Amino acid sequence: MKSDDIRLIEKTLAGDNEAFGELVLRYQDRLCGTLVHMLGSFHDARDVAQEAFLSAFEKLGTFRKEASFYSWLFRIAYNAAVTNRRKLKRRAGSLDASYEQTGNEPADNDPTLEPSHNLQTEEKIQQVQTALNQLAPDYRDSLILKEMEGMRYDEIAAVLGCPIGTVRSRIHRARLELREILERMTEKEPETT
Known part of the structure; x- marks a missing residue:
């Protein structure tokens, strides 16, 4: 799968933005899922993931092909999450207050x-x-x-x-x-x- 990521990255760098869309589709759920646990809010996690993908797209030329794309992307997302946490702390005083304001997604929708x-x-x-x-x-x-x-x-x-x-x-x-x-x-x- 790593070689497929590299192929999509090369296509993106050559101007095929749809190739980057495939990378987003491949990793967005995994990234958002982890960020929800880190940030305590689905909405904040989605915002940080979107910010991370945008930043990754802009910095794609700096990606080293010997590294894992997801690890590189996650590092970008982690930095964005830390920044987001700082903003939340200043604004709301704690992560718990932010979590209580945004609510919770259902854990299991299996009817x-x-x-x-x-x-x-x-x-x-x-x-x-x-x-x-x-x-x-x-x-x-x-x-x-x-x-x-x-x-x-x-x-x-x-x-x-x-x-x-x-x-x-x-x-x-x-x-x-x-x-x-x-x-x-x-x-x-x-x-x-």
């Missing part, structure tokens, strides 16, 4: 599932997202890239611009903190049977 199952699944996803939002951004980003994106430690280090040891440490600490936060959240929940 064959019982409504109570959908509600429980949505509540669990909301609970994990709330817990993720309580982690320090460096911990949250490292954990999301490892667990949700499936990136290797060296890829995460390249995206975040830090040593592999730092990435390993952040992921370890993020897992411990996330476990503690989720345990506290489940202890507070009233039992329903």
